[in-house]
Amino acid sequence: MAILYPIRAAAKLTGISLDTLRAWERRYQAVTPERGRRGRLYSDADIRRLLLLKEAVENGYAIGQVASLSDSLLKDSLGGPGLPPAGRARKALLAGSASEILEPVLNAVESFDYTEANQQIGRLAVLLSARDFVHQVALPLMQAVGDGWHEGKLCVAQEHMATAVLRNVLGSLAYMKSSSDHASRILFATPADELHEFGILAAAILAAGSGLGIIYLGPNLPSEEILVAAKRCSPKAVVLGVARDNPTSQVLQEVRSVARELPPTVELWVGGRNPQGVIGNAANGRVIAVKDFETLEKHFYRLGGQL
Numbered sequence: 001m002a003i004l005y006p007i008r009a010a011a012k013l014t015g016i017s018l019d020t021l022r023a024w025e026r027r028y029q030a031v032t033p034e035r036g037r038r039g040r041l042y043s044d045a046d047i048r049r050l051l052l053l054k055e056a057v058e059n060g061y062a063i064g065q066v067a068s069l070s071d072s073l074l075k076d077s078l079g080g081p082g083l084p085p086a087g088r089a090r091k092a093l094l095a096g097s098a099s100e101i102l103e104p105v106l107n108a109v110e111s112f113d114y115t116e117a118n119q120q121i122g123r124l125a126v127l128l129s130a131r132d133f134v135h136q137v138a139l140p141l142m143q144a145v146g147d148g149w150h151e152g153k154l155c156v157a158q159e160h161m162a163t164a165v166l167r168n169v170l171g172s173l174a175y176m177k178s179s180s181d182h183a184s185r186i187l188f189a190t191p192a193d194e195l196h197e198f199g200i201l202a203a204a205i206l207a208a209g210s211g212l213g214i215i216y217l218g219p220n221l222p223s224e225e226i227l228v229a230a231k232r233c234s235p236k237a238v239v240l241g242v243a244r245d246n247p248t249s250q251v252l253q254e255v256r257s258v259a260r261e262l263p264p265t266v267e268l269w270v271g272g273r274n275p276q277g278v279i280g281n282a283a284n285g286r287v288i289a290v291k292d293f294e295t296l297e298k299h300f301y302r303l304g305g306q307l
Contacts, residue, residue: 003043003044004034004036004041004043005042006038006040007022007033007039007040007042010040010042010046013047014051014054015054016050016054021050024050024053024063024067025040027064028063028068030049030050030053030067031046031050033046049071049074052071052075053074061126065126068172073119073122073123101124101136101137101140102137102140102141102144104116104120105121105137105141105162106144106148108120109145109154109162110154110158112157112158112161114165117161117162117165118168121137121168122169122172124136124137125137125169129209130208130209131209133169134205134209138169138201138202138205139202139293141166142199145159145198146159163198166198167201170201170204170205170216184212184303184304185212185215185234186204186207186213186214186235186237186239186300186303187214187215187216187226187229187230187233187235188207188214188215188241189216189217189219189229189239189241190219190220190240190241190242191220191222191223191226191240191242191250191251191254191258192220192221192223192251193220193247193248193250193251194219194220194241194243194244194247194251195219195220196219196241196243196244197219197241199272200216200218200240200241201216203271203296204216204239206293206296206297207300207305210300210301210306211304211306212300212303212304212305213235215229215235217229222254223254223257223258223261226238227257227262230258230263230266234263234265234266237267237269237299238258238262238266238267238268239269239290240255240268240269240270240271241270241271241272242255242270242271242272242273242274242275242278243273244272244273244274245273245274246274247274247277247278252280255270255278255279259287267288268287269287269288269290270287270288270289271289271290271291271296275289275290275291276289
């Protein structure tokens, strides 16, 4: 019969205070102990996980960064039973070139090894800030996957895999870091006939990392659906990504339809390679062209995002 420990015993075994233990469970669902007549009951697996999380925090990680990681990712992907100090690991990682940082991820994508790709991306997301992750990992990964597709080295399925692992990062960040203040939420999508979502994924990761709330709708969405979501959720801004230099007439029509019908209290930002060409004279200049991620970040901070 498995041994179960009451909360005071769990606190003593792990060296984590009762208040901290309760906070980790309530805010981050770090563990999910059983419930008995006399309160929480912790298994040996719960104790081992709490010890791993405690070690991570003692080495410089925020509990919000690591609470959602699996035990295997905590142990294996971050250096075995003992996690390296966060500052030293982050510094060593950033000292490498983009190709060195991405090599394990790209190898996994090329091999169709989703589990490995997900673990490698998860490791990088934990070690880096959201901003560093976007600039050092997400954007170079987008470029590398695009180049690989054009050169015939990667197929569409591998591009979809890379996108999927980035969506996992976005989901974790949105859960751990984004604000519950509905007034500071931002909606992300690409219009109908625009299938590439790397750009809005990276933008949404930046927004979540800065503490803004996000509504992520994904790619290829008709203007009517974007407008329904915007009117129901009342975001501060809608961000539409258009990757192509010369977007189709349908994309242009969809963007301009959103510009015409969007409530006046909601800003519309259009990003991509040629945002001004997409916008044209839409909505008498009410639409904002976002030419790069630096410009995007300035708008996030204007709406209350944090560095």
